[in-house]
Amino acid sequence: MALIVQKYGGTSVGNVERIKNVAAKVKAQWSQGHRVVVVVSARSGVTNELVARAKALSSLPEEREMDVLLATGEQETIALTVMALHAIGVPAVSRTGAQAGIVTDDRHTRARIVRITGGDLLARLDEGKVVVVAGFQGATESGEVTTLGRGGSDLTAIAVAASIKADLCQIYTDVDGVYTADPRVVLDARKLPALSHEEMLELASSGSKVMQARSVEFAQKHNVTFEVRSSFNDNPGTLIKSMDKTLEDAAVAGVALDRSQTRVTVGDLPDRPDAVAALFADLGDAGLSVDMIIKNLGKDGKANLTFSVNTDAYAKAEKVIAETLRRLGSGTVRSAGEVAKLSVVGVGMISHSGVAATLFKALASVGVNSDLITTSEIKISVALDPAKADEAVRAVHAAFGLGK
Amino acid sequence: MALIVQKYGGTSVGNVERIKNVAAKVKAQWSQGHRVVVVVSARSGVTNELVARAKALSSLPEEREMDVLLATGEQETIALTVMALHAIGVPAVSRTGAQAGIVTDDRHTRARIVRITGGDLLARLDEGKVVVVAGFQGATESGEVTTLGRGGSDLTAIAVAASIKADLCQIYTDVDGVYTADPRVVLDARKLPALSHEEMLELASSGSKVMQARSVEFAQKHNVTFEVRSSFNDNPGTLIKSMDKTLEDAAVAGVALDRSQTRVTVGDLPDRPDAVAALFADLGDAGLSVDMIIKNLGKDGKANLTFSVNTDAYAKAEKVIAETLRRLGSGTVRSAGEVAKLSVVGVGMISHSGVAATLFKALASVGVNSDLITTSEIKISVALDPAKADEAVRAVHAAFGLGK
Numbered sequence: 029m030a031l032i033v034q035k036y037g038g039t040s041v042g043n044v045e046r047i048k049n050v051a052a053k054v055k056a057q058w059s060q061g062h063r064v065v066v067v068v069s070a071r072s073g074v075t076n077e078l079v080a081r082a083k084a085l086s087s088l089p090e091e092r093e094m095d096v097l098l099a100t101g102e103q104e105t106i107a108l109t110v111m112a113l114h115a116i117g118v119p120a121v122s123r124t125g126a127q128a129g130i131v132t133d134d135r136h137t138r139a140r141i142v143r144i145t146g147g148d149l150l151a152r153l154d155e156g157k158v159v160v161v162a163g164f165q166g167a168t169e170s171g172e173v174t175t176l177g178r179g180g181s182d183l184t185a186i187a188v189a190a191s192i193k194a195d196l197c198q199i200y201t202d203v204d205g206v207y208t209a210d211p212r213v214v215l216d217a218r219k220l221p222a223l224s225h226e227e228m229l230e231l232a233s234s235g236s237k238v239m240q241a242r243s244v245e246f247a248q249k250h251n252v253t254f255e256v257r258s259s260f261n262d263n264p265g266t267l268i269k270s271m272d273k274t275l276e277d278a279a280v281a282g283v284a285l286d287r288s289q290t291r292v293t294v295g296d297l298p299d300r301p302d303a304v305a306a307l308f309a310d311l312g313d314a315g316l317s318v319d320m321i322i323k324n325l326g327k328d329g330k331a332n333l334t335f336s337v338n339t340d341a342y343a344k345a346e347k348v349i350a351e352t353l354r355r356l357g358s359g360t361v362r363s364a365g366e367v368a369k370l371s372v373v374g375v376g377m378i379s380h381s382g383v384a385a386t387l388f389k390a391l392a393s394v395g396v397n398s399d400l401i402t403t404s405e406i407k408i409s410v411a412l413d414p415a416k417a418d419e420a421v422r423a424v425h426a427a428f429g430l431g432k
Numbered sequence: 433m434a435l436i437v438q439k440y441g442g443t444s445v446g447n448v449e450r451i452k453n454v455a456a457k458v459k460a461q462w463s464q465g466h467r468v469v470v471v472v473s474a475r476s477g478v479t480n481e482l483v484a485r486a487k488a489l490s491s492l493p494e495e496r497e498m499d500v501l502l503a504t505g506e507q508e509t510i511a512l513t514v515m516a517l518h519a520i521g522v523p524a525v526s527r528t529g530a531q532a533g534i535v536t537d538d539r540h541t542r543a544r545i546v547r548i549t550g551g552d553l554l555a556r557l558d559e560g561k562v563v564v565v566a567g568f569q570g571a572t573e574s575g576e577v578t579t580l581g582r583g584g585s586d587l588t589a590i591a592v593a594a595s596i597k598a599d600l601c602q603i604y605t606d607v608d609g610v611y612t613a614d615p616r617v618v619l620d621a622r623k624l625p626a627l628s629h630e631e632m633l634e635l636a637s638s639g640s641k642v643m644q645a646r647s648v649e650f651a652q653k654h655n656v657t658f659e660v661r662s663s664f665n666d667n668p669g670t671l672i673k674s675m676d677k678t679l680e681d682a683a684v685a686g687v688a689l690d691r692s693q694t695r696v697t698v699g700d701l702p703d704r705p706d707a708v709a710a711l712f713a714d715l716g717d718a719g720l721s722v723d724m725i726i727k728n729l730g731k732d733g734k735a736n737l738t739f740s741v742n743t744d745a746y747a748k749a750e751k752v753i754a755e756t757l758r759r760l761g762s763g764t765v766r767s768a769g770e771v772a773k774l775s776v777v778g779v780g781m782i783s784h785s786g787v788a789a790t791l792f793k794a795l796a797s798v799g800v801n802s803d804l805i806t807t808s809e810i811k812i813s814v815a816l817d818p819a820k821a822d823e824a825v826r827a828v829h830a831a832f833g834l835g836k
Binding site: 044047048078082084087089093099103104106 | 494
């Protein structure tokens with residue numbers, strides 16, 4: 029008999045019928061004698077409605093009150109889900125984030141979990157009850173309501189699983205697992221039965237929309253095994269667990285594509301280590317992450333720096349950089365247009381040589397020659413022309429033999 | 433500089449525009465240097481929507497989860513109200529019932545307040561902030577969400593006022609005070625400038641829809657002075673305060689009418705004190721209150737009992753009585769049709785004689801002769817034919833000289 033955490037997102041609990049469907053899925057596990065904790069999001073659409081009402085009252089609503097407002101969304105879902113479980117004979121009880129002991133810092137709208145007590149979850153499970161926990165929310169030590177920001181409900185599920193030492197954490201979503209590449213781009217893309225946390229993390233930060241990197245990081249840190257699977261069918265999903273030697277058989281697990289990067293060029297930067305450091309420190313302080321950096325020495329002791337940022341973050345990055353350059357007394361910043369980022373990810377890269385060679389050969393075969401490249405132990409990313417991205421993904425996917 | 437609690441009901445915060453209107457009213461007080469706590473209900477309609485969703489999932493939703501669900505309504509309103517205050521430059525912070533330290537028993541959906549700590553309300557007020565508290569809700573000692581049932585937001589306001597020793601508690605509603613009679617029935621009905629708690633209590637339990645009796649009782653017990661006034665104009669309302677000698681000048685303060693009473697006849701009851709006691713004890717245990725009782729001795733040592741109950745409660749009362757009679761081994765129960773209950777209320781009755789005489793003379797003048805009568809120190813109620821009720825109220829109102 030296992031201890032299982034199941035997480036259902038906003039689409040999965042989007043209306044009364046879907047909540048009934050979730051209750052039936054939960055009952056299927058509970059009937060087999062498993063102890064089940066369910067984490068739910070707000071019904072899809074609810075958050076947008078609440079935000080619209082807030083914006084009608086204030087152009088810049090205070091983040092503390094935004095959290096009080098938004099937290100009502102999941103609170104509604106937990107009560108409705110418990111009612112649906114009761115209606116089919118499953119004993120159940122709801123818990124808000126605060127009641128489940130999810131303690132966060134006070135960075136409202138994007139709070140970080142500082143500890144999780146689990147509240148009385150295990151005691152309620154021992155009574156034979158299913159416990160339904162509100163995702164996305166927590167409370168500070170002093171009892172202020174907080175929300176966890178994007179991907180917050182996944183994080184709640186994984187944090188709850190860690191705190192009660194669950195055997196498995198199932199993330200139910202609208203895709204049925206993690207694929208070797210986006211199936212809409214690569215027709216013979218294959219669902220991966222298993223992945224390491226490290227690979228999932230690289231995929232998450234490489235444009236795979238399945239999960240936010242922070243939830244994967246939390247799972248890796250606390251060694252939580254989780255499964256990404258569909259709430260609309262009963263197919264097995266993809267299991268994400270700690271790195272395993274047997275996973276190394278394949279050099280590359282998958283190919284990810286992030287279409288929303290912008291290439292930033294900083295010219296005439298003083299060519300001193302402290303100048304480059306100041307630039308990246310200021311970007312980091314503003315919460316902006318950069319990728320795929322190259323530096324060229326220019327004339328007159330000046331340097332040119334090129335890197336990529338998320339397109340959404342470009343306006344903010346440009347503002348931060350302009351301020352840094354003003355302080356340094358030299359330099360220009362401009363966008364050099366949008367790029368796509370293609371990444372190949374796999375723990376097998378650590379031991380297999382030749383991954384880079386296969387990658388660049390495949391890219392060359394479709395006429396792609398990238399100058400922006402970044403590597404980690406288990407990932408190689410290249411920037412390329414968005415117009416060539418789909419063709420490149422298909423070539424790379426085939427070159428590594430990832431298809432069916 | 434006064435410490436003021438203001439309560440706004442669901443209609444007053446029914447949409448974004450009305451919430452802005454509430455914020456403006458609050459600002460008017462705050463700008464004068466007063467410290468202000470605002471208690472708000474859920475937007476009108478929200479509770480019905482939530483109940484509809486619950487009913488779609490379960491024919492009899494668990495009361496604990498119903499509370500978790502319904503409490504989201506006021507939580508939304510507190511956040512929106514604070515945002516509206518911020519938008520017009522008023523520093524403010526929200527508090528849920530639990531955060532405001534409203535501790536209740538665990539009778540979900542109709543919890544009783546057991547104590548109120550006030551949380552950090554005074555500390556926040558001292559910072560110059562307006563504090564916006566969710567009405568209608570609290571939490572048990574162990575942190576379960578509860579709601580207070582009908583009239584719960586009024587009760588929250590009065591309880592908060594008691595705990596922080598407010599100078600005044602203003603109940604903003606859709607009527608602009610307490611009248612000598614229903615202005616829709618009696619054209620020259622007059623708004624009362626002031627009333628005692630006792631009079632307000634008798635009016636509340638005599639069919640005046642202005643406030644629930646439990647809130648008035650709480651105010652009386654904790655000596656909270658409150659004002660009933662309109663949220664749609666700036667007219668002064670009616671002040672309810674502890675009994676005052678000067679109030680005794682008028683024998684009668686007002687005439688109330690409750691149209692929703694049903695007359696119950698219990699026949700062939702064993703004429704023993706324990707039989708009557710058992711009947712009323714069983715009704716009391718079922719939470720049913722009866723009024724205007726008369727007993728007639730029948731034949732063969734049997735008695736007939738007639739009394740009134742709220743029409744809404746008749747079906748339940750009949751079931752309870754049938755069970756009692758089955759246990760007693762004798763008796764029948766039936767409805768003798770709907771009656772209206774007319775009450776005259778006034779602290780002056782204690783010292784003024786002749787109130788009953790004036791009342792019955794006025795009733796006789798319109799052809800009303802009642803056999804069901806009940807009296808308290810400050811109230812006389814009579815049951816009468818609903819078809820004659822309006823005419824009777826006008827005659828009594830005039831006989832006591834209550835008009836303009």
